[in-house]
Amino acid sequence: MQKVVSLPERVLKGKKEIHRKTTGERIRLFLEELGPTFVKLGQIASTRSDLIPQGIIKELEKLQDQVGKVSYTEIQEIIERELGEPIHDIFKEFNKEPIAAASIGQVHYAILQSGEEVAVKVQRPNIEKKIHTDLEILMNFATLAETRLEWAYQYKITEIIEEFKASILAELDYTLEGRNAHKIAMNFKNDKEGVKVPDVYWKYTTERVLTMEFVKGIKLDENVQLIREGYQPKVIAEKLIHNLFEQILLDGFFHADPHPGNVMILPGHQLLFMDFGMVGRLTPLMKEHLTDMIIALARQNTHAIVKAIYRMGVVPDEVNDDMMRADIEELRDKYYDVPFSQVSLGEAVNDLFSVASRHQIRIPADLSLVGKTLVTLEGTVERLDPDISIVKIAQPFGKRLIKEKYRPKKMAEEVYEQVDDYKDIILDLPEHVNAVYKLIRKGKVPLEISVSRVDMILKKLDRISNRLSFSIVLLSFSIIMVGLIVGSAIAGEVSYFWSLPVIEIGFVVAVLMFIWLIFAIFRSGRF
Numbered sequence: 001m002q003k004v005v006s007l008p009e010r011v012l013k014g015k016k017e018i019h020r021k022t023t024g025e026r027i028r029l030f031l032e033e034l035g036p037t038f039v040k041l042g043q044i045a046s047t048r049s050d051l052i053p054q055g056i057i058k059e060l061e062k063l064q065d066q067v068g069k070v071s072y073t074e075i076q077e078i079i080e081r082e083l084g085e086p087i088h089d090i091f092k093e094f095n096k097e098p099i100a101a102a103s104i105g106q107v108h109y110a111i112l113q114s115g116e117e118v119a120v121k122v123q124r125p126n127i128e129k130k131i132h133t134d135l136e137i138l139m140n141f142a143t144l145a146e147t148r149l150e151w152a153y154q155y156k157i158t159e160i161i162e163e164f165k166a167s168i169l170a171e172l173d174y175t176l177e178g179r180n181a182h183k184i185a186m187n188f189k190n191d192k193e194g195v196k197v198p199d200v201y202w203k204y205t206t207e208r209v210l211t212m213e214f215v216k217g218i219k220l221d222e223n224v225q226l227i228r229e230g231y232q233p234k235v236i237a238e239k240l241i242h243n244l245f246e247q248i249l250l251d252g253f254f255h256a257d258p259h260p261g262n263v264m265i266l267p268g269h270q271l272l273f274m275d276f277g278m279v280g281r282l283t284p285l286m287k288e289h290l291t292d293m294i295i296a297l298a299r300q301n302t303h304a305i306v307k308a309i310y311r312m313g314v315v316p317d318e319v320n321d322d323m324m325r326a327d328i329e330e331l332r333d334k335y336y337d338v339p340f341s342q343v344s345l346g347e348a349v350n351d352l353f354s355v356a357s358r359h360q361i362r363i364p365a366d367l368s369l370v371g372k373t374l375v376t377l378e379g380t381v382e383r384l385d386p387d388i389s390i391v392k393i394a395q396p397f398g399k400r401l402i403k404e405k406y407r408p409k410k411m412a413e414e415v416y417e418q419v420d421d422y423k424d425i426i427l428d429l430p431e432h433v434n435a436v437y438k439l440i441r442k443g444k445v446p447l448e449i450s451v452s453r454v455d456m457i458l459k460k461l462d463r464i465s466n467r468l469s470f471s472i473v474l475l476s477f478s479i480i481m482v483g484l485i486v487g488s489a490i491a492g493e494v495s496y497f498w499s500l501p502v503i504e505i506g507f508v509v510a511v512l513m514f515i516w517l518i519f520a521i522f523r524s525g526r527f
Helices: 007-020 023-034 036-045 054-060 072-083 127-148 150-154 157-171 174-187 223-228 233-251 284-299 302-312 321-334 345-358 365-384 390-405 408-442 454-491 502-524
Strands: 091-094 105-112 117-123 209-213 253-255 263-266 270-273 279-281
Touching (some): 023 054, 036 054, 036 127, 072 117, 072 209, 127 150, 157 174, 174 209, 174 233, 174 253, 223 233, 233 390, 284 345, 284 365, 302 345, 345 365, 345 390
Antiparallel strands (some): 117 209, 253 279, 263 270
């Protein structure tokens, strides 16, 4: 009874608590309540700082997988079905309690029959079906939003959801994560002392089971233990920065989530990378544009920044160059007189991507992922050494890329490629001209018309159709009247109809129609 009586007070109290929360907090709590698919969606959305405000991004980065453990019986069933052997024939020892659990899968420690220690990542039962169902619902909502809400249409919500969908579905295939790990390991095969990537046991890996080498190390957020074991945080921070920039700017394939839980330190200050579900890929052209933008930012050159952004993304025809430059100038003032070595590179890149988004310039997902990776990297190294400058350590990579860009041999290769492309165009020109000529002769030239102010035109067409309908009705009335008159005259019969002043009424109606028609023509201004 006391609970019932206190209901209004509890409701009011709940409302007060809700009002204290920021928009980002509410979105985060809402996604966590919806379940694993939406948590994963929020985690991926946190990488799109070019689309989402920073306040919401910070909250999305806090998203936690609030999931329970899958029972050992279910885990055993999945492993045996995927690997095709009894679990005891594969593993000499298998820890029934998971060492980590997330929305898509959980990790168990095990020892193979051959004696190697491994970490076995097993996908949750029926998670794929659930994620597909949730994504289908989400896509339906996005499609509906685009038809009803202007902002949803403006930001192409369905395209964004499709992008997120591809990322989530990729995480359902553990063989992709294994290949990501293998590729980064191959990029550092000559740097075995500096970087360690766990080996993948492909014999015991499928789309739903990933078996990797189990390596013991100290996580980067365990500063006290690092110092106690004799490690130097400053050295670790410098190695991490150097390694990530080598992945981003040189290899073009990088670990996109270098937070302290995904990086460990091994003896000899060796870095151990884990969890390769989120990686970024940059083409040589993307790397070049990214370097140009960072250099332009360092020089505070508005024209060069705008040029780099235009080259990076898909620019709509209606973009306003003057407003774009004004926004860049305003952003430049934020970093004016601030030594570039003291600038947060990740924040600066994200700021520029946010300006691009404001003008509906779509930045490729992998490029926007660079901004998120840099911010995560900065947060990680700040815990190790608050005075370290990422920009200073990264400068040699920028200089190296500039030298590579203007290397005579590379410039000659680019010129040759362009000449080769133009050669193909010129050789194909007669064939294309002949095809167009044939279409013109057949009268099949496609014509595409872009109509502005569609609503106004549709309203005018509607009025025209109404007037035509009105005219047709009056014409029908006139025909019926004439028919009645002629028919009665031929039959020679006198009816009640003749007792009415039909001719006079018809004449008055005709005069009024004529006056109305003349007035409408003059009023339209199209006489």
